[in-house]
Amino acid sequence: MGKYVVKRLLHGVVSIIVVVAIVMVMIYSWLNRDLVFSTDSSYNRQSNNTRETYKHEKWEKFGYLDYVSYQEWLNQLARDGELDEETRAEAAVLGRKPEADSELTEEYTARFREYYESQGYTVTRLDAIVSGRKLANGGQQAMFAAKDKPLTDRIWNYFTGLVSIDNIHRAEEVQGERGLTFTWYDPVYGGTKFSPAIIGNGTYHKYLLYVDDQFPFLHQNFATINLGVSYSVNNGVDVFNTMTRSQGSYVKSSITYPTGLVEDSADDLHTATYMQGSHAASALNQSRFVDDYTIVDTVKGGFSKMGYSFVIGIISVVMAYLLGLPLGLLMARHKEGVLDKLGTVYIVFIIAVPSLAYIFLFKAIGTSLFGLPGMFDMESSSKLMFILPIVSLALPSIANLMKWMRRYMIDQMNSDYVKFARSGGLSESEIFTKHIWKNAAIPIVHGIPSGVLGAMTGAIITERVYVVPGAGNLLTEAINKYDNGVIVGVALFYAILTVVSVILGDVLMATVDPRISFTTKDR
Amino acid sequence: MDHDLKNLGMPEEKLFSFHSHSDLESEKITAPRYSYWQSVFRVFFRKRINIVILSLLAVVIVFAYIYPAMTDFDPYKNLLDSASKHLSPTAAIEHFGFHIEYILGTSGSGKATFDAIWNGAQISISLAFICAAINMTVGVVVGAIWGFSKKVDAIMMEVYNIVGNVPYILLIAVIVMLFTASFWSMVFALTVTGWLSIAYFIRTQVIIIRDREYNLASKCLGTSTVKIAMKNILPFMTSVIVTLVATEIPSYISYEVFLAYIGLGISDMSLGRLIFEAEPSMVTPGWELEFWSPVAIAAIISVVLYVVGQNLGDASDPRTHM
Numbered sequence: 001m002g003k004y005v006v007k008r009l010l011h012g013v014v015s016i017i018v019v020v021a022i023v024m025v026m027i028y029s030w031l032n033r034d035l036v037f038s039t040d041s042s043y044n045r046q047s048n049n050t051r052e053t054y055k056h057e058k059w060e061k062f063g064y065l066d067y068v069s070y071q072e073w074l075n076q077l078a079r080d081g082e083l084d085e086e087t088r089a090e091a092a093v094l095g096r097k098p099e100a101d102s103e104l105t106e107e108y109t110a111r112f113r114e115y116y117e118s119q120g121y122t123v124t125r126l127d128a129i130v131s132g133r134k135l136a137n138g139g140q141q142a143m144f145a146a147k148d149k150p151l152t153d154r155i156w157n158y159f160t161g162l163v164s165i166d167n168i169h170r171a172e173e174v175q176g177e178r179g180l181t182f183t184w185y186d187p188v189y190g191g192t193k194f195s196p197a198i199i200g201n202g203t204y205h206k207y208l209l210y211v212d213d214q215f216p217f218l219h220q221n222f223a224t225i226n227l228g229v230s231y232s233v234n235n236g237v238d239v240f241n242t243m244t245r246s247q248g249s250y251v252k253s254s255i256t257y258p259t260g261l262v263e264d265s266a267d268d269l270h271t272a273t274y275m276q277g278s279h280a281a282s283a284l285n286q287s288r289f290v291d292d293y294t295i296v297d298t299v300k301g302g303f304s305k306m307g308y309s310f311v312i313g314i315i316s317v318v319m320a321y322l323l324g325l326p327l328g329l330l331m332a333r334h335k336e337g338v339l340d341k342l343g344t345v346y347i348v349f350i351i352a353v354p355s356l357a358y359i360f361l362f363k364a365i366g367t368s369l370f371g372l373p374g375m376f377d378m379e380s381s382s383k384l385m386f387i388l389p390i391v392s393l394a395l396p397s398i399a400n401l402m403k404w405m406r407r408y409m410i411d412q413m414n415s416d417y418v419k420f421a422r423s424g425g426l427s428e429s430e431i432f433t434k435h436i437w438k439n440a441a442i443p444i445v446h447g448i449p450s451g452v453l454g455a456m457t458g459a460i461i462t463e464r465v466y467v468v469p470g471a472g473n474l475l476t477e478a479i480n481k482y483d484n485g486v487i488v489g490v491a492l493f494y495a496i497l498t499v500v501s502v503i504l505g506d507v508l509m510a511t512v513d514p515r516i517s518f519t520t521k522d523r
Numbered sequence: 524m525d526h527d528l529k530n531l532g533m534p535e536e537k538l539f540s541f542h543s544h545s546d547l548e549s550e551k552i553t554a555p556r557y558s559y560w561q562s563v564f565r566v567f568f569r570k571r572i573n574i575v576i577l578s579l580l581a582v583v584i585v586f587a588y589i590y591p592a593m594t595d596f597d598p599y600k601n602l603l604d605s606a607s608k609h610l611s612p613t614a615a616i617e618h619f620g621f622h623i624e625y626i627l628g629t630s631g632s633g634k635a636t637f638d639a640i641w642n643g644a645q646i647s648i649s650l651a652f653i654c655a656a657i658n659m660t661v662g663v664v665v666g667a668i669w670g671f672s673k674k675v676d677a678i679m680m681e682v683y684n685i686v687g688n689v690p691y692i693l694l695i696a697v698i699v700m701l702f703t704a705s706f707w708s709m710v711f712a713l714t715v716t717g718w719l720s721i722a723y724f725i726r727t728q729v730i731i732i733r734d735r736e737y738n739l740a741s742k743c744l745g746t747s748t749v750k751i752a753m754k755n756i757l758p759f760m761t762s763v764i765v766t767l768v769a770t771e772i773p774s775y776i777s778y779e780v781f782l783a784y785i786g787l788g789i790s791d792m793s794l795g796r797l798i799f800e801a802e803p804s805m806v807t808p809g810w811e812l813e814f815w816s817p818v819a820i821a822a823i824i825s826v827v828l829y830v831v832g833q834n835l836g837d838a839s840d841p842r843t844h845m
Contacts (some may be wrong), residue, residue, distance in 0.1 A: 011681075012684075015681065016688070018685045019688040019689055022689055026693070026694070027693075027697065030697060030701055031700055031701065035700070348826065348833075351829060352822070352825040352826040352829035353777075353821075353825055353826060354773075354777035354780040356780050356784050357780070357818040360805065360814075460692075461781065461785075464785070475690060475692060476785045476787075479696040479787075487693060491689070498687075
């Protein structure tokens with residue numbers, strides 16, 4: 001079994017990589033890359049040459065291409081010690097036209113062009129755009145080299161950067177010695193309360209291991225997952241963070257900063273990360289922090305996107321199994337009876353009516369007949385607002401489970417073992433609950449992991465209709481906003497969940513039914 | 524016995540004629556005449572409810588295909604008439620006089636809701652039927668081959684695992700962005716991978732019947748694989764395929780509505796797009812009809828098509844023909 005699961009997992013990894021590759025080809029190669037600027041307000045403020053360089057800079061950030069400006073190249077040369085500062089500054093001055101270049105500039109631009117063209121880059125020189133004698137808005141001359149990233153590089157970089165391990169050489173400059181310290185008394189809690197923590201100096205995160213009162217209580221920052229950086233959905237934030245970061249209004253509490261300053265603030269000191277020079281740059285940071293670990297997240301009152309989706313999803317899944325299975329069993333038990341007929345009508349209704357239509361119908365019924373809130377409000381403490389989304393999600397899966405349960409039960413009812421049990425004198429209810437039910441539940445069990453894991457991805461329509469701030473809309477939002485990083489990240493996340501849940505389903509099925517074995521090859 | 528024959532006063536030659544043995548005649552089986560499709564329809568129409576549902580379907584088809592052709596619907600007719608926006612049925616009839624197109628009121632751009640939903644129904648039904656036809660044809664053919672050949676099975680399972688994991692919404696969005704959001708690019712988007720799940724379903728069914736004893740016997744007698752597929756297996760699956768069609772067609776209507784709702788729909792005024800555009804009206808008192816009429820029509824069409832298909836699927840199972 002273990003060997004088989006490993007083999008399946010390896011297959012799964014291969015298909016996930018291919019899926020990501022397909023998604024990357026679709027969005028990076030097929031789609032017009034100018035679309036990424038359609039929601040970018042600063043793009044519209046640029047004009048002429050600056051717009052051109054801005055475009056390339058952004059495309060580099062999105063992973064479309066490799067981009068090097070002439071100035072960056074000179075800076076790199078200077079850093080490597082090939083150029084002294086004076087020459088660099090002189091060579092960096094481009095003429096308005098190539099003919100107007102100084103001799104030194106001419107020499108270096110030629111080298112720049114030669115160097116990058118030999119590597120397959122396209123070198124572009126933009127002449128200054130003048131209106132009258134003055135430069136036009138954004139008309140500065142520019143020179144840069146750009147090369148489209150090959151798909152293989154992109155996939156390689158994406159998967160190698162997927163998990164980043166923090167180490168003590170991540171930060172550029174630190175005060176004191178680089179290293180990890182372990183303490184039983186977390187300084188965030190004043191250094192007197194018992195709470196183990198590992199604190200790093202030189203790492204990217206300050207707290208690598210800590211305990212707090214948030215689920216799952218013990219947190220680590222040694223390894224972080226980078227699914228892809230968002231651009232327009234949640235600027236600069238990784239998809240994984242977008243999904244898991246809490247939302248809502250700030251929750252303030254009395255915080256003791258490293259300098260000893262006590263303030264009412266929503267800052268979560270455990271999330272402190274490094275940014276070079278940030279301590280010196282701001283008086284506020286100097287009053288609070290003692291080093292460059294100044295970038296902190298805030299504590300917010302609501303769940304994360306995935307949290308809301310998962311809470312709603314998991315309750316509805318549990319509800320669906322608790323109601324759907326017994327109802328399907330009863331329908332099969334009293335076949336052609338009143339309950340069976342009513343149930344069939346309900347199943348037909350759910351299958352045939354567009355999902356959008358019945359969700360709106362449930363919403364209308366729930367709000368007008370039962371007076372339940374039809375809109376989700378993160379600030380409200382009322383638990384009532386969860387009811388309608390949960391019910392809307394559960395009702396279709398109840399119908400689905402009823403349908404299959406009834407089908408499997410009826411298929412089993414004509415089996416020989418049932419006739420044997422009956423001839424042995426077992427009562428009908430005994431036959432149903434002890435024998436048929438157990439056999440009919442086997443294929444049902446297969447769907448449980450995908451139901452539970454699928455709850456994390458959220459439901460698109462339900463969340464939209466009830467304005468739930470969940471994860472279901474992330475993909476559609478990313479598509480509408482052309483946010484490639486999020487699209488790839490979400491696609492990968494979905495693919496992992498599907499692959500894992502199918503394997504878990506098979507394993508669970510084999511555990512429930514000892515007759516099922518995946519190791520033998522015959523079918 | 525001898526005595527009785529003599530009493531008839533007839534010679535023996537007249538009473539009996541010699542009949543020679545014929546191999547051909549002895550092979551004939553006498554049984555009542557059985558025609559498969561005739562029995563299917565006999566069983567189908569035995570249920571009274573089917574006649575009701577079929578006439579409902581006929582009404583829907585007439586309204587969706589013949590009515591718009593007769594009325595020549597112009598959605599922008601009342602665009603400049605500021606008094607024609609968001610009218611309730613009574614107000615619309617007061618404003619325009621009694622025309623059948625205004626019995627459901629008007630929408631935000633002044634178009635008659637009644638005409639709009641039937642135009643939308645035409646587009647949505649056409650989309651559903653075309654997509655179902657393409658997907659079913661490709662799916663059944665590929666699925667049959669997939670189920671029969673173990674080599675194809677190994678390759679296709681990998682393809683299925685990979686394509687099944689590419690988010691469907693993303694695929695549709697990319698196709699819609701690459702081409703235009705027209706009717707035919709939506710057909711392309713829904714069929715480019717849509718056949719795969721049908722093929723997978725058919726494959727599973729084929730595998731179940733493939734190794735049954737009667738097929739094994741048929742194979743031993745030298746029947747070719749193609750003939751086994753066509754004569755032994757496909758008839759067995761007619762009811763499965765019809766049932767599948769019954770679930771597929773409404774699912775395309777539902778899917779079209781869903782896509783339009785999340786903003787990826789087609790530019791034509793399909794039911795989905797009507798629902799999408801009327802969504803803000805749903806919460807405004809007095810305007811709800813604009814939203815609920817296309818929703819209701821979509822629901823009615825799907826239910827009717829589904830029930831007809833399911834009952835036809837039941838009737839096409841030969842075991843019900845007794």
